[in-house]
Amino acid sequence: MREVYSLIVIAICITVIVILAFTHIPEVFWWGQIIVQLIMLGIAVDVTMGLIKEREEVGR
């Protein structure tokens, strides 16, 4: 299910960025998309960290 959540979050992020673009304020769009992507990278770390935790649990 973790992967499905990440797909949902990705879809939400892209929607947010499209909405930011329709503000027609370049700075809002530019910095907004960078911030959203960095947050997503953090979530990706959590997802991949989760894989390792899961494997360690399986190992135990």
Added chain:
Amino acid sequence: MVHWGTAETIFTTLGVYFAIVLAIGFIVEKYVKNLADYILGGRRLGPYVIAFSERASEMSGWVGLGLPSEGFTSGINSTWNTIGCFYADLMCWTVISRRIRRFTESVGALTIPTYLEARLGEDRGVLRITSALIIVLFLSAYVGAQFLASGKVFSAIAAVSGISTNLKLWIAIGAIVMIIYTVLGGFFAVCWTDYVQGWWAVIGLVLIVSAGLAAIGGPANLFNLMAHTHVGKSGLTLLSLNNFWGYSYGGALLLIIMLSYIAIGFGWPGNPHITVRFMGIKRPKDLKKAALTAMILLLVVYYLAQSAGWIARVTPDVASSIKDPEEALPMLALKHLNPILAGVVLAAPIALMMSTADSQLLVAASAIVEDIYRKTFKKSLEEARLVLWSRIVTLVIGIAALIWALFFGKSVYYFVLFAWGGLGAAFGPIMLLSVLWRRLTPSAAFAAIVTGASTIIIWKSYSKGWIFCPGGNYNAQLPLLAASVPIIVFVVTFIGAYLIERDGVKGLKAAVVAALVTTAFWVPWVYIRYFVDPKYSAWWYELLIGFPTATVVAIVTSYFSTPAKTEHVERAFRLMETPTPSELGEVSKGSEVKEVAISEIDYVKNFVLARGLVK
């Protein structure tokens, strides 16, 4: 104009680059002992090499020349490329990578067609052979396009340097170097050269962007200059968010263009030269390091590449000397850097093209040798002979692509987007569904492949005005266009599903369902384009319709076709979650987990061995 001495220095730097990648091919040749080594590096590569290879394989001339060109013409809107690509790559790493890495090791699958066959339990070879043929078709065009692109870069450099501008000569030089190291070293050579090429691209882009920013007064001044740099004829600037290619778009068309850019990302999970990288990593637990490295590399390279285009546009002496926007990066380098550094920068796009073409060449060769030749005709060849055959096939495909580039290739990006979209729509949906959804059936997967590939081929041909467009009138034959794809899907799916199901009625049922679903997506797409954009002035990327259509076809057709045995599917999914034989070496001996995992692996291995799916 650069003087002859300067040109010599630039070409010497390029020669050093070629010498490095060739040396890698000769060095790693001795490590190739069997087919698994040649196709997948024996799954012995570390996370950083795999991460760089995955990135370099994707970042072709599109990133090296196309993205600076987008930045040059569309300004801040070139960011949409990065947005679509970032999320797509993230999705592949988090959703697909670990599952196919574990599964393919457990069942011994070396290629994507074999993975699909083993995962879906299809034992007649229909899915495998169809997948392999589609991969060879699209990737061969892709390789040829990369050869052509690298030749154009060389030729452009030669033109400003006063050396021979013979395009064919430069195409041949780049292609021959790449073919040699790929034939010699296989996956090892491809990944290690990708690693070098990835670093080369990063360093080159950092150099040129730093020099360019210094020349315009630093990064703080860049947005200010962009806001005052006018493009097109309607008061647009590089910071106008409705400016694409110098034309103003609003409302629905603006949304379509944004979504088309994002839809480029749909190609990720389906392009085998990228997804096969996940299968080559040594330890699945290292996927975390690899994913983070790849994602950071993507952001750095994409933002630098588009920034190079912005800087070229706001620097008057550079902008005024550029005739073709794709010259933005080379011109910036020639204007701002000394010859040695310019050589480093100019080798960057060539490195990106070669790193993509070598990966595609290897995947196309493996599709022929592993998926068609060995499994269909010669199942018990010695490993040494299989490696020899792989090298011969790699050479033949490489030469064929070179001939295409020399004598028939004209438009680079037409073929790049065509091949990217074709593979993305054909394989992307079923790659995702195969790791997430148990109900996916072999017939539905076949229908999705046909739907994705035919959608891309028909829409691209229509967009170019080759079909259903008499006299350049895009609206003259809309009913024929609307009927074309559903008819193709019906006929081909019926043949494939009949062979898979071994039952004419079941085959017909799958074909009817697939054709109806395709109609439900394709016909509205055709007529929405007509009503929203009657002159067909915006960019309607075929993946925007191909990927969703193929996805829904796969899902709905699955409910109307025969699934694999529940036991097989459940065990396949457990294998994706279970530590692999290589991981088990790290689990304490005699643990219950190890015994359970070995039992699961044995079951699926026996299943596929009994059907001759893998060796």
